[in-house]
């Protein structure tokens with residue numbers, strides 16, 4: 440069921456976004472069985488881990504709470520389009536009239552923007568596969584005009600995978616995207632297994648071949664000005680979260696569909712499981728967007744803003760300044776010749792930005808973004824001589840355990856350090872695990888240390904997923920031992 444609401448102003452953007460994969464999938468971590476047997480935990484047992492631990496499940500839900508409704512079904516299988524998932528999205532979809540003939544269709548995980556013109560409808564993004572029918576239903580509740588044009592703001596699954604339902608319904612829109620988007624789709628097809636693993640998604644749901652995706656019918660390079668129904672819409676590309684990102688600006692209505700350039704919190708610019716992000720160009724895009732004079736904001740994640748040019752401009756400039764500062768500090772560290780771990784550890788937000796709610800580190804940290812900048816401008820070496828051509832990890836771990844007097848000693852010390860220094864505790868329990876993963880005391884310590892770490896309020900969404908994944912591996916070994 441769809442509700443039409445006119446919401447004037449949301450200063451408190453509760454959250455949002457995730458980029459593909461992002462936190463969104465945390466609750467389904469559970470379902471995040473890895474493609475690699477050496478690495479994986481079975482979905483059923485993993486899910487048991489969270490079900491048996493309400494406190495941990497709550498921490499996970501905290502990370503997966505976006506501005507809109509949440510769908511566990513969709514998050515656990517974001518490439519899927521089961522009847523159950525479609526129904527869940529339809530039930531949770533809400534329509535916000537942001538300006539005249541301008542709507543934000545808010546679904547679990549992601550929004551799409553709809554502009555009505557005299558010549559037909561312009562749709563910005565399409566959601567994930569299960570969202571297509573909800574988008575269609577929403578559109579038809581608002582207008583009987585034909586779908587004139589669809590724009591993909593970038594090629595992520597929650598933005599560019601929902602078009603099939605529109606085509607199946609007989610719509611024949613032009614589909615426009617940046618020229619890098621088809622290359623992205625091709626890469627997704629080549630890296631299907633890897634993508635499934637790092638997104639924590641069931642591999643069989645990912646597209647197998649070109650026919651499984653709806654490709655753009657038209658692409659452009661930097662900027663494209665469309666005239667639809669006598670009105671101009673500007674598509675402007677900048678690299679940011681992706682290399683195919685664009686925003687859509689409708690100057691006559693002063694409405695801006697900001698894609699993932701603005702997410703309402705410190706954005707997905709430093710995700711350790713994703714390919715290169717571009718914080719420098721992202722900052723440029725935000726400064727440019729701040730100059731447009733937008734009165735209405737239609738973000739792809741989180742709440743819209745209506746009738747408040749000052750707030751929109753301020754939010755853009757704050758984020759731009761934060762990203763620029765992280766980049767500048769990181770490059771300065773590289774040029775001073777610091778070791779890279781010294782560089783990212785030294786990077787902080789300037790005082791006047793540190794407590795801004797729209798810059799909070801719920802999804803990734805400032806240090807994570809610095810790591811992404813380092814990765815862009817340097818090679819793979821981490822500046823530590825032994826790690827240029829290291830001994831196998833397990834051999835290192837076993838030698839350390841031997842020196843410590845056994846893996847149990849490492850595990851015991853890790854447990855002692857939980858309250859004192861959770862980072863050190865994590866290192867020790869990792870060494871214990873890679874030395875003796877079948878040792879019951881080691882398994883117990885892994886569960887304790889990473890549970891404590893996952894529950895800490897300063898563990899952001901992306902790192903929390905990694906900690907729970909390691910807990911799942913330890914739990915899996917425990918259960919295997921019980922079966923033997």
Ligand SMILES: [Zn+2]
Nearest residue numbers: 457458459699
């Ligand atoms: Zn997104």
